[in-house]
Amino acid sequence: MGIAPGKENENGFSKEEIAQLEGLASLYMQAKSLILYSEEVDPDYRSNLQTIKELRDAFDHLMRIIVERFSDDKSSLGDVSGTEYFQKNIQKSIGHVYRAAFDALDGAVMSLREKIISGLDAFPLEAVKDILPEYWDIRVKLEELNETIGDHRARKDIGGNIGETLDRFVKDVDILKSFHKKLLSAGPALEEYKERKNQEGKKEKRSQVQISVTNAIIGGIICALVGVIATVAFNNYFQKTNAPDKQVLPQISSPATK
Amino acid sequence: MTIRVSETTRNIVCKSLDIHRLSEVIDMSYGGFSTTADVDRAKTGLYSDSNRGSVRLNTGRYYTAKEYEERINRIKNMKLPY
Numbered sequence: 001m002g003i004a005p006g007k008e009n010e011n012g013f014s015k016e017e018i019a020q021l022e023g024l025a026s027l028y029m030q031a032k033s034l035i036l037y038s039e040e041v042d043p044d045y046r047s048n049l050q051t052i053k054e055l056r057d058a059f060d061h062l063m064r065i066i067v068e069r070f071s072d073d074k075s076s077l078g079d080v081s082g083t084e085y086f087q088k089n090i091q092k093s094i095g096h097v098y099r100a101a102f103d104a105l106d107g108a109v110m111s112l113r114e115k116i117i118s119g120l121d122a123f124p125l126e127a128v129k130d131i132l133p134e135y136w137d138i139r140v141k142l143e144e145l146n147e148t149i150g151d152h153r154a155r156k157d158i159g160g161n162i163g164e165t166l167d168r169f170v171k172d173v174d175i176l177k178s179f180h181k182k183l184l185s186a187g188p189a190l191e192e193y194k195e196r197k198n199q200e201g202k203k204e205k206r207s208q209v210q211i212s213v214t215n216a217i218i219g220g221i222i223c224a225l226v227g228v229i230a231t232v233a234f235n236n237y238f239q240k241t242n243a244p245d246k247q248v249l250p251q252i253s254s255p256a257t258k
Numbered sequence: 259m260t261i262r263v264s265e266t267t268r269n270i271v272c273k274s275l276d277i278h279r280l281s282e283v284i285d286m287s288y289g290g291f292s293t294t295a296d297v298d299r300a301k302t303g304l305y306s307d308s309n310r311g312s313v314r315l316n317t318g319r320y321y322t323a324k325e326y327e328e329r330i331n332r333i334k335n336m337k338l339p340y
Contacts, residue, residue, distance in 0.1 A: 039314075047312075047320045049297060056288060067284050077284065110333045120339045128339065139338050150330055 013069070014083070020090050024062070027094060031101035034170070038104035041111045041177075051103040058096035061089040098162055102152040105169050109145050112176040116142070119183045127193040131186050138179045145172055297322045 013021065035055075039047055068077055068085050077085060120128055120135070128135050263271075268280050277283065291297060299322060306316040314320065321329060 045314070045319055047314050048326060049291065049320050049322060050326060052320075053288075053291060060288060064284055071281065071284075106330075110329060113336065114333055117336050117338060125339055139340070142338060146334055149334060 013086075017083070017086055017090075020086075024090060024094055024097065027097050027101075028058075031097050031104065034101050034104040034108070038107040038111070041108050041115075043111060043114060048103055048107050051100045051107070054096045054100035054103060058093045058100065061093035061096065064089045065093075098166065099152065101166060102169070105166075105173055106149050106152075108173050109149060109176065112173070112180050113142055113146065116176070116180055116183060119180070119187075123190045123194055124197065127190050127197070131189050131193060132179075132183065134179065134182075138176065141172060141175055145176075291323050293324045293327055296324050 035051055038051075039045060065086050068081060068089075080088060116138075263280075272278065272280060272282075275283065275286070277286075289295070297320075299318065302315070303318060306318070309316050
């Protein structure tokens, strides 16, 4: 169905209005892809009702435009109609689609943050340092994004540079997405590192036990030797001090000699 | 295809919405939802078998406003390994 722009069709849209409708359609397609991605990346595959609500409101404002153009009864539209009514509602519709996209991106950031943290928690930090050195840059990005979650909700109206903000946000989410993919594929290498470290730890523990046992044996031998030497020395000393030639015995003369 | 509701329906709806004509709904806004006016998960579950809408919603795979708020707080406070 083609809608002819111009004045020959009183219900039609002007060229400028058609361009704005095309812009809304294009934005919606991008937002839809982000919403689908956000639902797919969610740990429980959950939808966000806030996003659905934004799309409902965007649809409502679009329908207001259509009703205004095609309705026979325009008396219920209030004091604004025509181009002015179109502009007011198309801007609101665009605003709701943008907010739906931001909600979806917030959801994706949270899901990726949760998945990255639980993925990293299973491995020692040294393994991450060795195998995924870019984690430290990603960490900074994650902390930056963490601060902005839910920020756009606080803004009622969309700003002039909202497109750039959205582009930057998409780019950042893509960085996290790539890192999460890398983390998943680095799983075997991280496991191997963990296993190697465990083996090294066991080996070190074993050698420590061996050293302790050896030390104990040597210590025991030394103690035994010291004991033997001490006993011998003591006995020698005791024997010498108690020897008969050294004893002063009383001289008893025999009666025969007398 | 034109869909028209009956005069009785029009009257009932107009009366409950406190409007004179059905066309007046055009500039009315839908109700929002928030942590104080949230979706009732138990109530939506009651109608899940008879609903013909989204499977995801009918199986309860969504965040209510309160759950979403809690999720934001929980994930924002998760510590990254350092």
